[in-house]
Amino acid sequence: MSDQIFFSSTDNTPMYSQIMEHVLARVLIGDWRPGQALPSIRELASASRVSVITVKRAYLELERTGVIVTRHGIGSFVADTQDLPRQLAQEEFDTHLLGMLRAANKLGMPAAAVTEVVHNSLASELTAAVPEKQATKRK
């Protein structure tokens, strides 16, 4: 009975992407392991009080991003791939990068200025991050 999606009442994110997020979270946490069967579309829809077509769309998108695999007539399963977290981090990076470029555009920053800012903050980030790493190693 615990397989149900919790929806936000204030978040404007479409329901299908909230479903995707929920499934992803449960895969990343390890509730659902690679190869494990997911609840059927109809089951999950009914339990979450959302239409079948919405869950279907979420599953299709999850399939496209490689999080799950669907075997026709059998059901959907968590994909066996191990590099899921990396892929997600990559997506997050791309989104932020795009956001930064847009903001730079708003400010009218030339390309050289953008790369310089990135370069400088990378340098300060790295010098800040390195000793921290060494400190944890020593422990």
Added chain:
Amino acid sequence: MTTLETPALKVRGLQKNYADFALHNIDLDLPTGQIMGLVGANGAGKSTIMRILIGLIKADQGSIEVRGYRVPDGQVAIKREVGYVSDDMRLYKAQTLRWHMDFIKSIYPDWDEAYAGQLLKRFDLRAHQVLRGFSHGQRVKALLLLILARRPKLLLLDEPTTGLDPVARIEVLEALAEVLRDEERSVLFSSHNTMDVEQLSDTITFLHQGRLVASQDKESFLSSWRRVVCQGQCHDALLERVRAMPEVASARNSGSIIELKVRDGGDIFQSRLQQLGLTITTVEPMNLEDIFVTSVRAGGSQ
């Protein structure tokens, strides 16, 4: 023979004329196992359509099939397999809910007593209370219980959530969601509350003044409409050119900021805006209510 492939509803060219209202050329398709939400303002024709489907009113024109049975020839089978709930249905005020349950049970062999018991609990109703003492919300829930416990294959629910308090509304929606667990059962429900429809429906049908404004599966509906905000030197000629684009259902500006509501806000549309010298700042999805109001105001169907 009714199978999973038989559509729950197939309506073509439905026409009904009254002195001061008419239904114009209505087509509806509801595959078995799906939920369709019928959205429209008061007086749009939602109840008239439901009454025609269940055979309470005769259509002037058009072909109507309910679970594969033609209306009105298949009346008997339709009444057995379809459950219809509407606010104007009367219950016997002097009798208890239990009396009503036994009455329905004696007519319909498919009555599910265990399910009726579950619904009593879910709806927080007392079987031995006489109907006179029921509040509006309790009366609606009692009606739903009496219909749901028959386990009809198709539910026609005319404004099942109207006038309910938030708690009762959720209880009713939960009971509806449970129906969808069974892939043989289908639901057509009407509402002027788009929020109720948005969550549960597979297909959305917009009705306005007796005409079908749109009928589409919900996901493609929600994913095609976009609110686009852009900036640029805004003059009347530009605004006219933007309004003339077929995708644009509404366009307004406040100084150099222009807000558009479009039926298909994909990349092609966006690049055309950029060619007009506009800078796009926001592209976001719209909720069903906004889509409904926008398409009704734009006046056209797609």
